[in-house]
Amino acid sequence: MSMLVLFTLVSTVSAKEWKKIRVGVEGAYPPFSSVQADGTLVGFDIDIAKAICAEIGATCTLVPQDWDGIIPALLARKYDCIIASMSITEERKKKVAFSKKYYNTPAKFARKKGSGIAISKSGMKGKVVAVQRATTHDNFITAEFGDSVTIKRYGTQDEAYLDAVAGRVDLLLADSIAMDDGFLKTDKGSGWEFVGPNYTDPKYFGEGAGIAMRKGDKKLHQLMNNAIDAIRANGTYKRINDKYFNIDIYGN
Template sequence: MKKALLILALQAVAATAFAQGKDLKVAIDPTYEPFTFKTADGKPAGFDVDIASALCEQIKRKCVFVEQVWDSMIPGLQAKKYDVIISSMSITEDRLRAVDFTDKYYKTPSKIVVRNDIKYTDAASLKGKKIGVLKGSTQEKYANGELKPAGVIVTPYEAQDQVYLDIKSGRLDGTVADIVEVNGGFLSKPEGKDYSAVGEPLLIPKYFGAGVGVAMRKGDAALKGELNAAIKAIRDNGTYKKLNDKYFKFDVYGQ
């Protein structure tokens, strides 16, 4: 009996060690600077990537990053192409029907961005204007819910950097995007000099949810618990602040 119990105990220890040592496949969309992007030599980088690496260190797993088009993120997760999504995915009611989320690890507002010669007052003032949005994003949901009914032409794109290319070429009048991302990916660059963020910060819960979390398959309670503990740990031990300050001049964790 004692021998059987000892064998079971050793098996449990071995299983735990295996779980801690195996890779964690992390989906990212590397077109979302400064959260997720690729360096000149093709390596994944950004706040999301660094947060993922810090969480993997906490749970003693190795992060393996898998590039994925944004609109296919959740289907890819459900198909078990990767274990989690750590790529600025907002926790919304719609997504919670399909996947589980950890606690948030940041929360920033979105904004409408248009050319400086467009006099913005409300959605109606953009009637006839062409706005590009990331396909499958909270910004697309907002644009379809609030701007399209006012006569705005809303066009979805597979990647946010494609939106900026079409703004630059004159095919679009603007975008709706996370304010931090659009500052880093467009407004702070030469091609963004004639554009500005307008209107109030967009934090409407039915569109933008309750912040950004790590997404995983439904029912993966053990991994969710580990990652929630890891998020708390990096918040408490100073790692989060160090990564925050590497990219931002303010606290992106939000309220």
């Protein structure tokens, strides 16, 4: 009897039709996702999420969630997938499954104009570097420059920008596209500039940003990969891409 109950339970779970999908998003990472004054979510991640849902033919609910708790909340079934510029890394793969990448852009440092800080261990000695906590950028700076700089870790990228403007930090390390559009090209970021090389080392930065799902949801995984291929092929991706960026951020 109990075997039978268990069997029915398992079969209903695996046969789940994805007509409704709840998508975890961040909302503090312009231009990928941010909250407008009236409370609506906008950005590249948000548009991609909507396009993918339309492709799958599901109704989607967007659930904003702070970065710190974004994976635990997925595992706690508060939503079914995360579309929030999450880099595909080995550490995260231990907990969640990833779709194929939906974009890949390099990381880069920014400094205050006129500060003359050089990107090297000696040039950055004693400087304060701001990163978003537990991102690929955090892992990179901790491993590569952790012994020569002071690292300040923020819950959101927006808070890091706030302290950069206030003069509490000397350098920012973040995704180059996100930082360019979300900070450097804005009024408050006008006093800052890029410095140093593009960082793409897969050891730290993974293969790009993917959609994270629970490991058991194999069907959803398949649907997501197909949907990414489909919007790449049918021009939807390009339309969204061109709305925000003047280069193709999908990468190679």
